[in-house]
Amino acid sequence: MPSANVIQLRQMLSDKFPGLRLRLEDQAEQHRLWPTGLAQIDAPLSGGLPRGALTEIVSGGKSSGSATLLRALLSHAAAGRQIVTVIDGQDALDVTQIEEPVLARLLWVRCASAEEAVKAADLVLRDANLPVVMLDLGMAAPAQLRRISATTWYRFQRLAEETDATCLVFTPRPMVGSTRVRITFTGGFSLNFLEHDASECEQALKLEVTDLRRGAGRDTALLNIA
16 A cells, blocks of 8 residues: 555656646556557547457458458457467358468467357457457357347456457447457458458458447548549
8 A cells, every 4th residue: 555655656646747647547448459450449538449448340251351350450459479269150251361470470270160169269369378369159040149148248358458459340230248349340342352452451441449438439431442
């Protein structure tokens, strides 16, 4: 516990330099974020996804761009020499589209159902050595998703807080009640995008980002490719 003298000193500094406390709080908040490298996400959230919290990513279908987003996040993490865990709910990740240096920093947990994926996430989120965890339920059958208890998400939130992990849950519809941030795809890719490179596709992702702590959302489309 801080001594009385330290508390008094903090109060004196706060009274004399009111802006100092705000700058320190801003710096502390920045350390609680995981930058994604994508302006569509980082800008609305003032720096990146929250650590120690859940982020739900809602995709509208196979051509929404969720696979492009997942690969972009993996590449950014690998560039920062981070290990990312992907819990693949339907064993659908196409690793042939991922570069070898990225694969070297990927822990891929292959599951046959949403139930298996949830059990795997429960174990992975308890490991403090895995700072970024992605649970992909985007292609799970509706019947499987309905069997996931609402309390599951609150348990995952508690586990993420304990390990300070950034946990992303890919879903076909909003369903994660304890999410801190919700990212929703607002547009899909046409066949024309097959001719463009990965960076162009990443910039063209159309996303609505909502920080549920502030209740504010922002729809961004940085680049539209015809």
